[in-house]
Amino acid sequence: MAGRTTHKKREWTFYVLAAFFVLFVIFLYGPMFSIYVLSFQGPNAGLTFPMQGFSLHWFAALFGQARTGDIGGAFGRSIPLAIIVLSLTVVISVSAGLAFRRRFFGATPLFYVAVASLIVPGLVLSIGIGQGFTVLGLRTAWWSSALGAHLSWTLPFGLLIMFAVLARFNPALEEAARDQGATNVQVLRYVVIPILFPGIIAVALFGFTLSYDEFPRSWVTAGTKNTLPLEIWTMVTNITSPALYALATVTTAISFIIIAVSLGAIAMIQRRRSGQPKRKTAGG
Amino acid sequence: MQSSTPARRGRTYFQVAPLTIALFVFVVIPLIMILTVSFFTFDFVIGAQPSFIFDNFVEVLTDSNTLSLYGATLKFAAIVWALTLFIGFWIAYFLAFHIRNLLIAIGLFLLCTVPFWTSNVIRMISWIPLLGKEGLINQALMGIGIVNEPVEWLLFSEFAVILCYVNLFTLFMIVPIFNSMARIDRSLVEAARDAGAGRLRIMTEVIVPLSKSGIALGSVFVVALTMGDFFVVKIMGGGRSANVVSAMFDDIGILNYPHAGAQAVVLLIVVTLIVTAIMRVVDVRKELAQAR
Numbered sequence: 001m002a003g004r005t006t007h008k009k010r011e012w013t014f015y016v017l018a019a020f021f022v023l024f025v026i027f028l029y030g031p032m033f034s035i036y037v038l039s040f041q042g043p044n045a046g047l048t049f050p051m052q053g054f055s056l057h058w059f060a061a062l063f064g065q066a067r068t069g070d071i072g073g074a075f076g077r078s079i080p081l082a083i084i085v086l087s088l089t090v091v092i093s094v095s096a097g098l099a100f101r102r103r104f105f106g107a108t109p110l111f112y113v114a115v116a117s118l119i120v121p122g123l124v125l126s127i128g129i130g131q132g133f134t135v136l137g138l139r140t141a142w143w144s145s146a147l148g149a150h151l152s153w154t155l156p157f158g159l160l161i162m163f164a165v166l167a168r169f170n171p172a173l174e175e176a177a178r179d180q181g182a183t184n185v186q187v188l189r190y191v192v193i194p195i196l197f198p199g200i201i202a203v204a205l206f207g208f209t210l211s212y213d214e215f216p217r218s219w220v221t222a223g224t225k226n227t228l229p230l231e232i233w234t235m236v237t238n239i240t241s242p243a244l245y246a247l248a249t250v251t252t253a254i255s256f257i258i259i260a261v262s263l264g265a266i267a268m269i270q271r272r273r274s275g276q277p278k279r280k281t282a283g284g
Numbered sequence: 285m286q287s288s289t290p291a292r293r294g295r296t297y298f299q300v301a302p303l304t305i306a307l308f309v310f311v312v313i314p315l316i317m318i319l320t321v322s323f324f325t326f327d328f329v330i331g332a333q334p335s336f337i338f339d340n341f342v343e344v345l346t347d348s349n350t351l352s353l354y355g356a357t358l359k360f361a362a363i364v365w366a367l368t369l370f371i372g373f374w375i376a377y378f379l380a381f382h383i384r385n386l387l388i389a390i391g392l393f394l395l396c397t398v399p400f401w402t403s404n405v406i407r408m409i410s411w412i413p414l415l416g417k418e419g420l421i422n423q424a425l426m427g428i429g430i431v432n433e434p435v436e437w438l439l440f441s442e443f444a445v446i447l448c449y450v451n452l453f454t455l456f457m458i459v460p461i462f463n464s465m466a467r468i469d470r471s472l473v474e475a476a477r478d479a480g481a482g483r484l485r486i487m488t489e490v491i492v493p494l495s496k497s498g499i500a501l502g503s504v505f506v507v508a509l510t511m512g513d514f515f516v517v518k519i520m521g522g523g524r525s526a527n528v529v530s531a532m533f534d535d536i537g538i539l540n541y542p543h544a545g546a547q548a549v550v551l552l553i554v555v556t557l558i559v560t561a562i563m564r565v566v567d568v569r570k571e572l573a574q575a576r
Contacts (some may be wrong), residue, residue: 013382013483014382017374017377017378017382018378018382020374020375020378021375021378021379021392024371024375024396024454025395025396027451028396028399028451028454028455029399030414031407031410031411031414031451032399032402032406032407032410034410034413034414034420035406035409035410035413038413046418047412047413047416048412048413048416048418048419048420049413049419049420049423088306091302092302092303092306093303095299095300095302095303096299096300096302096303098299099296099297099299099300100300102292102296104293104296104297104300106304107300110300110303110304110307113307113308113311113312114303114307116311117307117311118505118508119504119508119512119555119559120311120315120512120552120555121508121511121512121513121514121529121548121551121555122512123512123514123529123532123533124318124512124529124532124548124551124552125310125311125314125315127314127318127321127532127536127541127544127545127548128313128314128315128316128317128318129310129314129317131314131317131318131320131321131541131545132313132314132317135317148306148309148310149310151306151310152306152307152310152311152314155303155306155307159303184295205401206401209401209402210401212403213401213402213403213404213405215403215404215405215515216512216514216515219533219536220536229403229405232403232405232406233405233515236405236409236519237519244409248403248406248409248410251403251406252402252403252406255401255402255403256398256402258401259398259401259402263394
C-alpha cells in the first residue's frame with residue numbers, strides 16, 4: 001500500500017458498515033454511561049430515568065454508612081490484590097514467554113494447560129481451588145486462594161500477549177549484547193526489558209484489570225472478606241437504590257484511569273521510538 | 285562466547301518454572317480436586333465426606349432436569365454464537381478493510397476492547413435501568429405510542445440474558461477476527477478484483493477463508509464463556525431460566541460440592557468436545573484449501 005495517495009471514493013458498503021459500527025459502539029457503551037449518569041441523582045431517586053435531582057448523595061452513602069456493607073474494605077483488598085496479581089503476571093509471563101522461544105520438554109502440554117485455563121468456567125476452577133484448600137486444612141483468603149484463582153485467569157492472557165510481542169523481537173540483539181560481554185542480568189535489564197516494555201505494560205494492564213473485576217473465580221476462593229466484585233454482587237442481589245450505581249461508577253472510574261494510563265504510556269513509547277514526535281500515516 | 289547448550293537449556297527451564305508451578309497448583313490440581321470431590325458422598329447434616337461412589341454422576345445423568353439445563357445452556361450458546369459472529373465479523377471487517385488510516389483503525393479497535401477491562405457484573409446491571417418495566421426503552425415505546433402497556437419481557441427474561449451475553453462477549457469475536465483480517469495481504473483482494481470477482485465472491489472466496497482461524501478462535505471463546513456463565517442467567521434471567529453452571533452455583537450454596545463436582549466434570553467433557561469440534565472443522569478445511 002506504500003505510496004498510494006489516490007483517494008478513491010467510498011463505496012456504499014462503507015456507509016452501511018460505518019452506521020453499523022456506530023450503533024455497536026452505542027450498544028457497547030450506552031448502558032454503562034446511563035448508570036453513571038443515574039448515580040448522580042438526588043436522595044429520593046429510583047433505579048430508572050428520568051433523573052431525580054442531582055447530587056453526590058449516593059457516593060456519600062456508599063462510604064459513609066455501614067448499611068451498604070464494607071465498601072472501603074473491599075477496595076482495600078481488591079486494589080492490593082490486583083497489584084500483586086499484576087506483578088506476578090508480568091514476571092511469570094515475561095519469563096515464560098522468553099523460554100517458549102526455544103523448544104523444551106513439556107512445552108506443548110504446558111501451553112494446552114494455559115489455554116484450558118481460559119476455557120474452563122471460572123466457577124469450576126473456583127470450586128476446585130476452594131476444595132483443594134479445604135482438603136489441605138488451609139483457610140481460603142483473598143491473598144492466597146483468590147490470588148491463585150486470579151492468576152489462573154491472567155497468566156494465559158499474559159502468555160499470549162508475550163507470544164505476540166516476542167514474535168517481533170529479534171534474538172540477535174540479545175546475542176550481540178552477550179557477545180559484548182553483558183551478563184544475563186544485564187541483557188535482561190538493558191536489552192530485553194526496554195525493547196519489550198510496551199508489551200509488558202499491556203500484560204500489566206490485563207493483570208490488574210482482570211483481577212480487579214474478577215467475580216466467578218473469587219466466589220469460593222475469597223474467604224470471609226469480600227473483594228470488590230463480590231461486594232458489588234451482594235449489592236446487586238440485595239440493594240435496590242442508586243448506591244449500587246454509585247459503586248459501579250467509582251469502580252469503573254478506577255478501571256478507566258488504569259486503562260488510560262496504560263494505553264497512554266504505550267502510545268508515548270511507540271511515538272518516541274518512531275523517531276519523529278509526530279508521524280503522519282499515508283491515506284486517511 | 286556462546287553459552288553452552290546445557291546452560292542455555294537450564295536457563296529455559298528456570299524461566300518457565302514459575303508458570304509451570306502456578307498453572308499446576310492453580311489449574312491442574314483444582315481440576316483433579318473437582319474430579320475427586322465428584323466421587324464423595326454428601327449429607328445435608330454432615331456435608332461432603334470422602335468416599336468413592338458414582339451416585340453423583342448417576343444423579344446428574346439421570347435427572348430429567350439435567351437435560352433441560354443442557355438444553356438451555358446449548359440454546360444460549362448457539363444463539364449467542366450466531367449473533368456475536370455476525371456482529372463481530374462485520375465490525376472486524378469494517379475496521380480492517382474500510383478504515384484506511386492505521387492509527388484510526390487501532391483507535392477504533394481499542395474503543396471496542398476497552399469494556400473488556402471493566403467489570404462484567406457492572407456492564408450487566410447497566411441494562412436494568414434501560415430494560416425494566418419503567419425503563420428507558422418502555423418509556424420511549426409508550427411515548428411514541430407503539431405499545432400501550434409496558435413490554436414485560438425486556439428484563440428478567442431469556443431476551444435479557446441473550447442481549448447481555450452479546451453485549452459482553454462480542455469483543456471476544458472482534459479481536460481474533462480482526463487479527464486474522466489484518467494479516468490478509470491486500471494484494472490478494474486487488475488481484476481478485478482485477479480478475480473480475482464481485483464483492484460477494486471476494487468475501488466468500490478470499491476474506492472468509494483467510495479469516496477462518498480468527499473465526500474459530502472467537503467461536504471457542506464465545507461458546508466457552510456463554511456455557512461457563514452463571515451470573516447473567518441468575519440476574520437477567522430473573523430466576524426464570526437456569527443453565528448448567530447456575531445449577532452448580534445453587535449446589536455450592538447448600539455446600540453440595542460432590543454434586544457440583546459431578547456436574548462440572550460432565551460440563552467440562554461437553555465443552556471440551558465442542559471446542560475440539562470447532563478447532564477440527566477449521567484445520568480440516570485449511571488442509572483442503574492447501575490441497576487444492
